[in-house]
Amino acid sequence: MKRYFIAIFCAIIYLGSLALPANNAEANQLFIDIPKNHYAAEAIQWAYEFDIINGYPDGTFRPNQAVTEQQFAQIFVNYFDLEPVEEELMKFSKKQIASDAIYNTLAAYQVPLNGYFDNQIRSSAVTRGTVAQALAYMLNGDTTLNSSIQFLLDYYITSGQNPKYENTNLQRYFGASNHLTRAQLVVFFYKLQAKSFFYISPKAEQNFENTEQYTLNKRANLARNILDKSLRKGSNWSTEANNKPNKTWNGEYTYFYTYGNGDIDSRGRILSITNSSKSSFNVTYYTYDGWNSGTVEGVATIVSDKKARLNKTSEGTRCVIEFEKIGTNSIKTTEFYCEAGRDKGTNYNGTLTLETN
Incomplete structure (x- = not known):
C-alpha cells in the first residue's frame, strides 16, 4: 500500500503537467473524445479521479497523443518508488535538463531505455516495445522483447493490437514498434495497480546493489543493451564515442x-x-x-x-x-x-x- 500511495502522489505531480484540466466536458461524459464504450474509458476515469492525469481546456483527453520516453520514465520511477542516486551520467547532450536525475536512477537499476545519453531521444515518442521491456524487466527480470510481451499478455496487462498476428508474430501482435499513447499509458498502470504489481524483481535489485562496482555509464550501457535491436536508438557511451567528430557545427x-x-x-x-x-x-x-x-x-x-x-x-x-x-x-x-x-x-x-x- 505504501508504494501505491507514493506512486499515486508522485504521478499526480508529473502527469498533471502533461495537460491542463478539462472544463468543457459534458456532464454525462468526462471527455468529449472518450465515449463510454472507449477501451480505456474505465482506466481514464480512474486516473482522472485520482488526479493522475487531466484533459485539455477544450474538453478533450487526446487519447492517441504520443508519450515521450522521459514522460514514461518519470512515471516509472515514481510508480516503483525507486531510490535516487548521487552519481550522475555523462551525456552526449551537454545541456542539463529536468529528467537527468530520473535517468541517473534508472541507470542504477539498469532499466532498458534508450535516452540515457541523449536529450533528443528522451523527448521523442516512446515505443510500446520499449515500455514492455522496461516493465517486464522491473517486475519479472525479463531481458528479451518476446518474454517481456508474453509476461504482459499472461497477466492481461495488454491484449495486443493486431489480432491477425496473434499466433504467428508476437511482436507485431503486440505492436512493439508503435508509439505508446496517453490512453495506453493510463491502461498499463491502471492494470498494474489493479493486480498489485508494485514490487521490484531480484535482478533489478541486484543490479542496483552494484557489487561489481560498475560506473553509472557502464550500467546505462548494459541497460540499453537489454533493449531489442529493433528498438534501439542512439549510441552507447564510450570515451571514443564522446570525442568522435561531431559535424553538426562544422x-x-x-x-x-x-x-x-x-x-x-x-x-x-x-x-x-x-x-x-x-x-x-x-x-x-x-x-x-x-x-x-x-x-x-x-x-x-x-x-x-x-x-x-x-x-x-x-x-x-x-x-x-x-x-x-x-x-x-x-x-x-x-x-x-x-x-x-x-x-x-x-x-x-x-x-x-x-x-x-
Missing part, C-alpha cells in the same frame, strides 16, 4: 550587406567552424565594416545542444563570443568582450547563414 557561415557603390560601402562576416567534437570546435571569424576589420581564432567550448562559447583567442587574449544555433542553417554570434584583433568600427555580433554547395 561549416562556413557568412553574412554580407552592401549599402553603397564600392567595397568600402559594405559589411560582412565569415565564420569558419572546423574539427567539431562533442565538447568543442575550432573557430576562425573574420568581420569587416568598410575599412574596419578584424579576425579572431580560437577554440569554442560547447555548453549545450545549441550554444558554445569562445573565451580567449589562440594567442591567449581575452575574447568572449557566444555561438547559438538558429534552426539548422544559421548561427547567431554575440560578442561580450573582444577588443583585441579588430578595429573599433566593427564587432563580432550578427546572424550568419551556412554556405552550401
Whole structure:
C-alpha cells in the first residue's frame, strides 16, 4: 500500500503537467473524445479521479497523443518508488535538463531505455516495445522483447493490437514498434495497480546493489543493451564515442550587406567552424565594416545542444563570443568582450547563414 500511495502522489505531480484540466466536458461524459464504450474509458476515469492525469481546456483527453520516453520514465520511477542516486551520467547532450536525475536512477537499476545519453531521444515518442521491456524487466527480470510481451499478455496487462498476428508474430501482435499513447499509458498502470504489481524483481535489485562496482555509464550501457535491436536508438557511451567528430557545427557561415557603390560601402562576416567534437570546435571569424576589420581564432567550448562559447583567442587574449544555433542553417554570434584583433568600427555580433554547395 505504501508504494501505491507514493506512486499515486508522485504521478499526480508529473502527469498533471502533461495537460491542463478539462472544463468543457459534458456532464454525462468526462471527455468529449472518450465515449463510454472507449477501451480505456474505465482506466481514464480512474486516473482522472485520482488526479493522475487531466484533459485539455477544450474538453478533450487526446487519447492517441504520443508519450515521450522521459514522460514514461518519470512515471516509472515514481510508480516503483525507486531510490535516487548521487552519481550522475555523462551525456552526449551537454545541456542539463529536468529528467537527468530520473535517468541517473534508472541507470542504477539498469532499466532498458534508450535516452540515457541523449536529450533528443528522451523527448521523442516512446515505443510500446520499449515500455514492455522496461516493465517486464522491473517486475519479472525479463531481458528479451518476446518474454517481456508474453509476461504482459499472461497477466492481461495488454491484449495486443493486431489480432491477425496473434499466433504467428508476437511482436507485431503486440505492436512493439508503435508509439505508446496517453490512453495506453493510463491502461498499463491502471492494470498494474489493479493486480498489485508494485514490487521490484531480484535482478533489478541486484543490479542496483552494484557489487561489481560498475560506473553509472557502464550500467546505462548494459541497460540499453537489454533493449531489442529493433528498438534501439542512439549510441552507447564510450570515451571514443564522446570525442568522435561531431559535424553538426562544422561549416562556413557568412553574412554580407552592401549599402553603397564600392567595397568600402559594405559589411560582412565569415565564420569558419572546423574539427567539431562533442565538447568543442575550432573557430576562425573574420568581420569587416568598410575599412574596419578584424579576425579572431580560437577554440569554442560547447555548453549545450545549441550554444558554445569562445573565451580567449589562440594567442591567449581575452575574447568572449557566444555561438547559438538558429534552426539548422544559421548561427547567431554575440560578442561580450573582444577588443583585441579588430578595429573599433566593427564587432563580432550578427546572424550568419551556412554556405552550401
